[in-house]
Amino acid sequence: MQRRNVTLKLYPNAARAARLEAWTRLHCELYNAALEERVVAWRKAGKSISDFDQQNILPQIKADRPEFVELGSHALQQTLRRPDRAFQSFFRRVKAGQTPGFRRFKAGKWFSGFAYPDPAGWKLMQHGGRGATLRIGSGDTALSVRARGLHRFGDQAKPNDITLTRKGGGWFVSVTLRVPDAACARERTADMRRGLDFGINDWATFDEGPPIANPRWVREELPRLAALQRQRARKRKGSVRHKRLGHGIARLHDGISNRRRDFVHKATTRLVQQCAVLATEQLTPKTMSRSAKGTAETPGRRVRQKAGLNREILSAGFGMAHPMLAYKAEEAGTRLHLSNTRQLKPSQRCAACWEIVPKTLADRMRVCPHCGHVMQRDQNSALVVLIDAFNTQDTPGTGVAARPKPLPRQRGKSRSVTRETPATTPCV
Ligand SMILES: [Zn+2]
Known part of the structure; x- marks a missing residue:
């Protein structure tokens, strides 16, 4: 089994683009809050908060702020891991005797996007040809977006995780596929x-x-x-x-x-x-x-x-x-x-x-x-x-x-x- 990345361009209509935009801002808010908590803990008590502690607050956040629910818990966890990774490298550099700066807070418009780290919470349906539909969430609140792009691996390739990014005003989904070795092979016509x-x-x-x-x-x-x-x-x-x-x-x-x-x-x-x-x-x-x-x-x-x-x-x-x-x-x-x-x-x-x-x-x-x-x-x-x-x-x-x-x-x-x-x- 091999991993291959493909990027599809998304074509959300105005309402769906606004929803993606709003979701990105919520992810950004979560990122900044998690970062702030860590910065405060480090400045005031000189201690670090673990990823585990922060992940455990998620149910509470979702109870207080229901708009977070439709984002999907795995995507939220993934966003929480980002400051965690930043802080791990921060402490590594402190240990090494360097003086690193804190990870900076991000403004919503600079926040690049969010990711679903496993096959849960979304579905990518290929319609043959170049067309596909990406559905995020389930039930009435699900968000369906048309996508365009084609990969050469056929039906055997299983999408494993996705990252949604905004670039130059457009939306893209980068999909990691799990592809059987045989499906990766390319034909060669000459020697x-x-x-x-x-x-x-x-x-x-x-x-x-x-x-x-x-x-x-x-x-x-x-x-x-x-x-x-x-x-x-x-x-x-x-x-x-x-x-x-x-x-x-x-x-x-x-x-x-x-x-x-x-x-x-x-x-x-x-x-x-x-x-x-x-x-x-x-x-x-x-x-x-x-x-x-x-x-x-x-x-x-x-x-x-x-x-x-x-x-x-x-x-x-x-x-x-x-x-x-x-x-x-x-x-x-x-x-x-x-x-x-x-x-x-x-x-x-x-x-x-x-x-x-x-x-x-x-x-x-x-x-x-x-x-x-x-x-x-x-x-x-x-x-x-x-x-x-x-x-x-x-x-x-x-x-x-x-x-x-x-x-x-x-x-x-x-x-x-x-x-x-x-x-x-x-x-x-
Ligand atoms: Zn010669």
Whole structure:
């Protein structure tokens, strides 16, 4: 049994959205009250209140304030656990001789949402296709909200717990599913072996074949973002117009990151579906923070304005791609090989003779002074990591493996995070 998370967008009508809003405020009130009790106990008596004590007051609270009843006791308990966790880390830091601040009280509008930690008190009904209904509570007071979203695990996946969150004015439910191992498996349609180099000019370059271009829409949105930010800078802080532009900027950021995540998901899915072996570099801070300046021949424009956002978007793109590749490779039976960048130096090493040639970023084409091998730089890197994958595999000896010599002391440093299994035939 595996756990998988899916997020569905909720479509409450105005009345139901108001109810969700009201529930969030009640959860926030409970959170702040529990926090206050703990802060007072600590300040006045220097002692901590246990989670157990606070959970025991819940029936009393529900008797005094009947509006809490429909929220469900497990959800209320879950909210009470939040200050508990905060205080545990607070006391841990006090013990360690640090001077931590108290956990801050939260205003209702900053309270992100609430959670149901087990399958009790709610029900998620999938209607086939993309439609679903989330029902919270039971009887006349139950709250039914339409949801949209689809997961690929079918009927065998059982929803285990949910978290409702508010983001950018919309509501989302994040569902943890318990999925049988068999339902997690992905089909693989080909047995390709590919080396892969993530970059900025192209999102991914392979040892052979066309690269995956870096999507243009991120760069296309940047002027709009900069314009909004300039407009906001002219408004008085705290004014309605400042706030309105702030919402616009947040929405644009959300849109960019949604499209980026969608793109990375689709690209990584396609990769593991095609490949029996995927080789790439280990993720290092250096590769994550590569300059946005471009190259000497094709310098980037608006480098300074871009740098901040680029760092965020691009690093998120690579940072997202690696974990996605890892779990999808496992599901598809693809061997994902991560080369040790420091030792292998894929961008400097010649894929033909295995010699290291230091060079600058400006060299788009790579000409090896030792053997005269000419190759595009990123393509060369991709080929080097692919060869590394063959050199370090448990059962050496096929195809390319025989070509260059393995690195000294290199064995065991690069590693494969998943194992290779034969391709599955697509079910018709
Ligand atoms: Zn060479």
